[in-house]
Amino acid sequence: MSELPWDFTVIPFYFPRFYQAAWLTLQITVLGIGLGLVLGLITSLMRISKSKIIQGPALFYIWIIRGTPLLLQLFIIYFGLAEFIDIPRLTSAVIGLGIHNGAYMAEIFRGTIQSIDRGQREAAYSLGMTKTQAMRRIILPQAFKRSVPPLGNQFIIALKDSSLASAIAVRELLLTARQIGSSNLMMLEMFVVVGIYYLLMTSVLTVLVGKVEKRLKVSDYRS
């Protein structure tokens, strides 16, 4: 065993050199998720509309974004659009991650909205609520509770996907590992360092989502 070519004892020593990158990863992720939630909610409502004109753009957005890799989308936003508009690196990363996750979140919301029993809507109408009121007061609050577990899953994916921002020169965790690792030739060790960072952050995220889930008493709806 002593013949392993790696020296993992350096890990604690290099750990602090990634603080700033971890902070950047966290920023991209949180902002990207925020944008994704907004886009996702709007798109899901458009998606379930009866009007073809409203539904069309939502379907198109989901089709394009879900059907192509995030890496390509980031490239197009940062390098491709440079011909027309100069979007800074960090902003491009947030927009890319937001648009990408918005498409997935739209489908999560649509699924949970449609999973709310028809009777709920009928009951709201019978109380004299308009369509919008029924959606806002009755359907969405219940749908949101059901969305929490799949959204938590999507947040974790978004956190890890933020590493793709490394391709558009955003010096987040992965790019930092690649820079330090090729300079000191301890690439694998540096990848282990960022692996620990990602694991720590996804663990915290898991616990937080769990807390929200508990608070909303999602389990009330089971049985």
Place this chain on the structure above:
Amino acid sequence: MLKKKGLLITIVLMLILSLALVGCTEDPAEENGNDVNGDDPSEAAEDVDDSLDRVLEAGVITVVGSGDYPPFNFYDDNDDVVGFDVDTGEEIAKRLGVELNYETSAWDGLPDGLRTGRYDAILGSMAINEERLKIVSFTTPYYYSGAQLIVRADSGITDTDQMEGKEIGVVTGETFMEDAEGLGAEVVLYEGVNQILLELLNGRVDGMITDRLVALNGMSQIADGDELVFAGDLLRLEEMALAVRQEDNELREKLDEILEEMHADGTLAEISKKWHDGEDITIK
């Protein structure tokens, strides 16, 4: 309560995992292989290893470069990897009496490919530096180049001391990041030289630092390359060498011998002139 326990278990598991990993390489001296301290009688006597025999018996020397570093190693129109590094490798293999297997891999994959034995050597314009010497051994240098600052001609920047607080593009993993930081600039890390040239032309970075020869090549290939100019002299001279595993002493000594021959008999100079418009980069 259950949640807290779960978190605790996770932390404990991670600690065990990291301890287990650390335990694997408790003796850094042994791993580095550069110090024969007599702990292990089988290795104590001299620098005997089978690295050279291994290559000779296999009849092939496997070396690696990124394949994305013209004119040193890159893919031509026929999708063959060619360049100064590749020709140097061919000549080394010929003198060893073996075949050359020039592989390419993303720069990220080179260090661990070498360390785990996938490659016999890195022959991809890797510069010697102190940090890398802790992990690998370098042969005698086969060429010399240096870090050059490039800016837009219309930027008004004429020397390196004007870059403070400005953004400088550097290829991820290259030693030029320290040069950029040394100028007090913000470093922006890109995938490749061509990407940075475009960003520089588009005004999204204020300058770039790369190898002088790579820059010359890139500027001559890219559209509007004549809008870019060198600013100031070389920031630093770099010595490029083959990297081998630290325990592969016999192989390194043989490679040193061959490279010195190639320096002496003009073969390296000839290869250099072929790829660099008649310029000899194999002398300091």
